[in-house]
Amino acid sequence: MTGQPAPNWPEEPAGPAATRPDWRDTLRNATDLALLGIVVTLAALPVVTAGAAVATGSAALHHWIENGSWPGVRPVLHDLRRALLPGIVATVIGVAAAAVLTVNLLALSRGVVPGGTVLVAVTAVLTAAAGGFAGLTVVQLGRQAGQGWRVAARAAGRIVLARPATLIGTAGTVALAAVLCALILPLLTPILVGYTLFGLHATTRRLTREPASG
Template identity: 65%
Template sequence: MRAASDLALLGILTTVAALGVLTAGAAVATASAAVHHWIERDTWPGLRPTLRTFVRALLPGAGATAVAGGTAGLLVLNLVALARGAVPGGAVLLAVTAAVLAAAVGFAGLTVVELGRRGGHGWRGAGRAALRTAESRPLALISVAGVLALAATLGALVLPPLTPILAGHALFALHAVTRRVAPA
């Protein structure tokens, strides 16, 4: 129960910190670092180190948020255009674009886990490490994408006020699955 309530609180705090869109990347980086710390040491990091991680992650996290948002927006726009028939290519291109979106989601999840392993810093290095993991262990990419798809589905099915609680559990699940299929 303690772990579940701690993860719920982490999800709520991460969601609140991410409300100012420019702080979303820093919030995710800090939460991922906290989950990694908790998994490794069975304690949560202190308030000062956590705030220090958050502040140091603000600028790089804003850039990562812009890149992730732009990529996701373009892929979703492409999916919508294909689904409406506005773009030729039909079902084949729709399936290919959906697969690319799933791979991008998996890559983002692997990057967040790697970022947590690095103490919440180094988005580019975390992205390179995530790419190496995805290339060497495709099951990791698929597994992480599955975790995020399940979390999104549960978030859509459960009352929206409970979604922040789910965020902390999803972040823990990302770390747990990645440790299982692609140990550091």
């Protein structure tokens, strides 16, 4: 990862005053995001470290967005160590919730459990909403240096209540990533992790942006 500036965000001025990034900067940013995804995936391979890996990756991405450069290796490792234990609890809860929703969806779609198309649709919507809420929580974790899952979840809940469209946006981002992971080669999945984190942060920033006064 390099110390190059992050791409322009929606809240920055548009038009002649805005500076369009050079194609080399765009390529460098895309490469950095791909590398971020690969590093997060490798750190999550033991499974129990998945929560800490995602939280630390989100924090590093937030630092890049806010400061235009990536944090150093030592701060990242320090954040990862602090996030390990809380991340294990979050991983267990996340895996359990995902397993329950997936089993229910498969059972309904195969007719093992009665309910028909309506319950399949309801379960699919709930699954997408859960994924969107998890994504929004990860964004909040990034804003908190990867610490405080409960605080991040409560903050995500407040955002959903105040701006329901944010949940739709993050749910769409997670759903798109899941579809792409299912359609393309599994070897490219780690790269998508970085782009998904970026998409979650960008979507949240856009949809929670305060409207300009006047």
